[in-house]
Structures are given as C-alpha cells and as structure tokens.
Amino acid sequence: xxxxxxxxxxxxxxxxxxxxxxxxxxxxxxxxxxxxxxxxxxxxxxxxxxxxxxxxxxxxxxxxxxxxxxxxxxxxxxxxxxxxxxxxxxxxxxxxxxxxxxxxxxxxxxxxxxxxxxxxxxxxxxxxxxxxxxxxxxxxxxxxxxxxxxxxxxxxxxxxxxxxxxxxxxxxxxxxxxxxxxxxxxxxxxxxxxxxxxxxxxxxxxxxxxxxxxxxxxxxxxxxxxxxxxxxxxxxxxxxxxxxxxxxxxxxxxxxxxxxxxxxxxxxxxxxxxxxxxxxxxxxxxxxxxxxxxxxxxxxx
Amino acid sequence: xxxxxxxxxxxxxxxxxxxxxxxxxxxxxxxxxxxxxxxxxxxxxxxxxxxxxxxxxxxxxxxxxxxxxxxxxxxxxxxxxxxxxxxxxxxxxxxxxxxxxxxxxxxxxxxxxxxxxxxxxxxxxxxxxxxxxxxxxxxxxxxxxxxxxxxxxxxxxxxxxxxxxxxxxxxxxxxxxxxxxxxxxxxxxxxxxxxxxxxxxxxxxxxxxxxxxxxxxxxxxxxxxxxxxxxxxxxxxxxxxxxxxxxxxxxxxxxxxxxxxxxxxxxxxxxxxxxxxxxxxxxxxxxxxxxxxxxxxxxxxxxxxxxxxxxxxxxxxx
Numbered sequence: 001x002x003x004x005x006x007x008x009x010x011x012x013x014x015x016x017x018x019x020x021x022x023x024x025x026x027x028x029x030x031x032x033x034x035x036x037x038x039x040x041x042x043x044x045x046x047x048x049x050x051x052x053x054x055x056x057x058x059x060x061x062x063x064x065x066x067x068x069x070x071x072x073x074x075x076x077x078x079x080x081x082x083x084x085x086x087x088x089x090x091x092x093x094x095x096x097x098x099x100x101x102x103x104x105x106x107x108x109x110x111x112x113x114x115x116x117x118x119x120x121x122x123x124x125x126x127x128x129x130x131x132x133x134x135x136x137x138x139x140x141x142x143x144x145x146x147x148x149x150x151x152x153x154x155x156x157x158x159x160x161x162x163x164x165x166x167x168x169x170x171x172x173x174x175x176x177x178x179x180x181x182x183x184x185x186x187x188x189x190x191x192x193x194x195x196x197x198x199x200x201x202x203x204x205x206x207x208x209x210x211x212x213x214x215x216x217x218x219x220x221x222x223x224x225x226x227x228x229x230x231x232x233x234x235x236x237x238x239x240x241x242x243x244x245x246x247x248x249x250x251x252x253x254x255x256x257x258x259x260x261x262x263x264x265x266x267x268x269x270x271x272x273x274x275x276x277x278x279x280x281x282x283x284x285x286x287x288x289x290x291x292x293x294x295x296x297x298x299x300x301x
Numbered sequence: 302x303x304x305x306x307x308x309x310x311x312x313x314x315x316x317x318x319x320x321x322x323x324x325x326x327x328x329x330x331x332x333x334x335x336x337x338x339x340x341x342x343x344x345x346x347x348x349x350x351x352x353x354x355x356x357x358x359x360x361x362x363x364x365x366x367x368x369x370x371x372x373x374x375x376x377x378x379x380x381x382x383x384x385x386x387x388x389x390x391x392x393x394x395x396x397x398x399x400x401x402x403x404x405x406x407x408x409x410x411x412x413x414x415x416x417x418x419x420x421x422x423x424x425x426x427x428x429x430x431x432x433x434x435x436x437x438x439x440x441x442x443x444x445x446x447x448x449x450x451x452x453x454x455x456x457x458x459x460x461x462x463x464x465x466x467x468x469x470x471x472x473x474x475x476x477x478x479x480x481x482x483x484x485x486x487x488x489x490x491x492x493x494x495x496x497x498x499x500x501x502x503x504x505x506x507x508x509x510x511x512x513x514x515x516x517x518x519x520x521x522x523x524x525x526x527x528x529x530x531x532x533x534x535x536x537x538x539x540x541x542x543x544x545x546x547x548x549x550x551x552x553x554x555x556x557x558x559x560x561x562x563x564x565x566x567x568x569x570x571x572x573x574x575x576x577x578x579x580x581x582x583x584x585x586x587x588x589x590x591x592x593x594x595x596x597x598x599x600x601x602x603x604x605x606x607x608x609x610x611x612x613x614x615x616x617x618x619x
Binding site: 038039041042045046048049050052053055056059067068070071072109112113114116117119120121124126132135136139141142143145146147148149150151152153154170171173174175177178181206207210231234235236237238242251252253255256259266269270273276277280281284285288291292 | 319329331333344405408411416418423429431436442445483546561585592
C-alpha cells in the first residue's frame, strides 16, 4: 500500500517537469521558427545521417552486378536473395542468440550488483563511505582496453571461462559498474527520508526497507542503467573478439567476419549488416528516452 | 547500571548488524570490480616489467626496458600522435557542428521529435556495424562515395580514401564524426532545456539580437555541458579501437594505428605480453594525466558558475 502510494508521489513531479519542459520549448519558438533555410539545413543533416544506413538497407536488395554497374542507383529489380540467404543461414541466428544472452546476463549482473552497492552508499552513514564511492568514481577512468591483455589471460587461463557467455558477461558487468553506481547513488539518496522513518516505525529493518520500498521505487533508475549496460554489451567488440570463437560469436563479430570473408560480396555484406542493425535499432529507439536520460544524468552528475 | 549496560550491548550488536548489512550489499560489486577491473590493471603493470611470451612463470625481469622499447618504437609514438589528432579533431569539429544542430533542433520546427531521433541513430549503432557499412561506401572502385564525387567532377584518391596513407586518418576521423555527432547534439539539447526561459525573455525585451542571445546567454550557460561532453569525447578518443580495426586495421603503412590497436597487436598477435603491458600502462598514464589536467584547468571552473545556475534553476521550478 504505502509503496504504491509513494510510487504515485514519486512519479507526479517527473510528469510535471515533463510538461514544463514541453511548454518551454514551445515558448522558445518566439525566437524564429520554421524559416525555409532552417528546413534546408535540417534536410541536409538528415540526409547525411541516414544516407549511409539507407544505402546499406537498399544495397541488400540489389545484386553485386547492379552495385558494380551503378553504385548510386536504386535496386532494379529488387532482389530478396541476399536477405533470404542470411536469414536461412545458421550463423546469423546463432550470433543473435549469443549477443542476446550475453547482453541480458551483463545487464542483470550490472543492475543487481549496482543497486545493491548504491544502496548503502546512498542511505547508510558509515566511515569510509566517500572513500568507497571514490573507488567507483576512479573506476570510470579505467577503460577496459587498458586491462584487456591481463583480462584475456585471467578469463581464458585462470578461470577457464574462455569462449563462454558468462566469461564475457562478468568482465563487461564489472566495467559497467562504476557508471551504474554513480548514476544510481543520487537516485536512491533522493528517496524521501520520511519513507525510511515510517518503515522503521513499522518495525521494518533496513534490508526490508531495501526490498519493499527502495527496489520498487528505483525502477526508473534501474531501467536507465540497465539500458546503458545492455547497449554497451550489445555493441561491444574488443572483449568478445579476444574471448569468443566460432559458434559463440556475437553479432558485431559476425558482421566483421562476414565482411572480411565475403569482401567481394558487397550486397551480401549490406544484407547481413542491415539485419544485424534491426534488433539494435528497434530496441534503442524504443528506449531512446532512457538512454538519453541516463547519458545526460551521467553528464550532470 | 544494568539499563546502561544493556543499552551499550544493544548499540554494539546494532553496529555490527549495520556493518554486516553494508558488507552484504557492497561485497558482490566490490568483488566483481576487484577481480575483473583492479586485478587485471595491477597485472598489466606487473607484466610491463617482464619479458613474457604468454606461458611459464614470470622470471625474465627486464625493469623498464619494455617501456624504452615501446617509447622508442616509431609505430607507438605515431599511435600517440594519431590518438591526439582524433581527440583534437573530434572536439574541434563536433563542438561547433553539434552546437549549431542543437540550436537548430531547439527551434519550433515541424518534425522536431523525428529529427532528434534520426540524429541519434548513428550513435546507437555498434561501431563495428557503422564501420563495415562505411568501409563498403568508401571502396575505391564500386563505393558510392567515389561514384557521387566523380559524378560531380571531383577527383578521388586512386587507392581509395582508406588506402592513402595521407588521407586514411582523416577519413577515420570523418566517419567517427558521423558516428558520434548525435551524442553531442543530444547532450547539448538536454543542456539547452536547463537554460531558464526568463533569461531569453528578458534579453528579447532588451532588444538583443539572436546571435547576442546565444553568445551571452546560451553558450555560457551551456558551458558545463560542453566541458563534460568534451571530457567524455576525449576519454573515448584515447581508447579508440573498434572503428580503426574495422576500417583500416591500423594501416596503410601504420598511418592509422592507435595506442589500443598497438597493444592488441603486440599482446594477442605477437604474444609480446610485456610490451603490451608497458603500452597499456602508458595509455593509462596518458589518459590519467589528460583527465587530471582537464579537471584542474577546465572542469574546475564549473564549480563556481554551477552554483549560480543551480540556484536559478531552483527558482524557476518554484
């Protein structure tokens, strides 16, 4: 009961902010709006941004002979063979499955461990709290690239986790933890103190408070960091490149392989690349607000 | 007396309970972090002072010789230069372009939401996927870029944009700009939302021109966002790997190597783990020095003006 009420309370200000922002942008139109030149520039930006992507999509519907004859032409006739070939081949689906499982594992580990670590950092008073937080802040500065060679040795030799899903997910989650903790801590700290006091009066322990009140209320924050972790894992190349072989490869590795093995089959490369783009594009555009929110949150915090 | 003693014991157990709780919550994250982040970095430092080919114990201690080898290697020194060119080039090109597009998209125009989504598309694609598409577009014989430029009557490089040692790095920079401009635009747009509307209204009443408003209000208030974006961009450019690996593999004639491609080549291809360790320590030290300098020289400015903007923001919300 109290949790759901609080949820409404928490959500209310954010929607109010949303409308406020929208009103503001609407008002800002007073400084000149849709001048033809503005539309012209916008059109150029759109063309340059989407051009390469659309060219790839259309290229998949052409034959190599068509592309060689007239690189900038449209498909004529439209050919489905390239797409059908990729979709009926086994490797695309295997790569997509590997990418999905690794991204889900990475996201789950990052969010669970991240919210657990952020909770005491946000709501407990103890000696060394800021020092502990600094560990994660400094962690932001360590790119996985710096540690990539020892990481490779650790996972393949010491842990014997080379060429496994979890062997990629664990280090990816570890490197995603700093940004997760940095985003979640202020989020958890912003939960009203009254909630905690009320829970204490009801005899709820701090762990009970975490389960029953903090977790349900921090849903939006967890979605944000979860999406960031998912994006990072889905697009990752270097770590999977070193750790995964043959059947275990992810989509980015598959795309890179396909493009170097079938270098002369331009149309096939375009079809494979386009299909590899689709799940990412659909998911990311659906989650766009979360990604942007998380990034701007990280920049401001 | 007994009351006090009981109270004391209660306090002690509750203090222990609290410590246990903290440990329970923090340990999983810390353990993961220690094993997969801290330990490998420490190992990289350790490897950097040995000659090691990937098997057997670390016995061949060579002191700082790996560092001298790496720093004496023209390929690595060039890599540092390439990384710095990418850092400087990314910021110099994306900052004005990103600002211009953000100001454009912040106007009331038709299809504003759609435009914002479209500008974000390249950013969400994997660097590898974007790289593979651009690799095809940039092919010298059947690539569409050369086709279009040729149709307009412009001369294109014979070995292709990525095959010419003088052009390859700039071509990589252009593709990176395409890929990451959307991030700058989205962040700047978010920053623009934080500029209080009252300031614009007041400036308008005072008869300020559009350019004056941008120069005196928008740019200064967007300062913290721009500086933080530049920081993120810098850190990213120093670690650049995926795009280069796909587009050129560091070639032609090592004209596009980065510190990351160098250490991967040394580490996993040539099994020179000591050399790779030294290269990664140097990469980290360069990143750290640049981060600290940036923090000291540029970001530290934000502490004072930031307080002002925060106060203003609060007023607006009230």
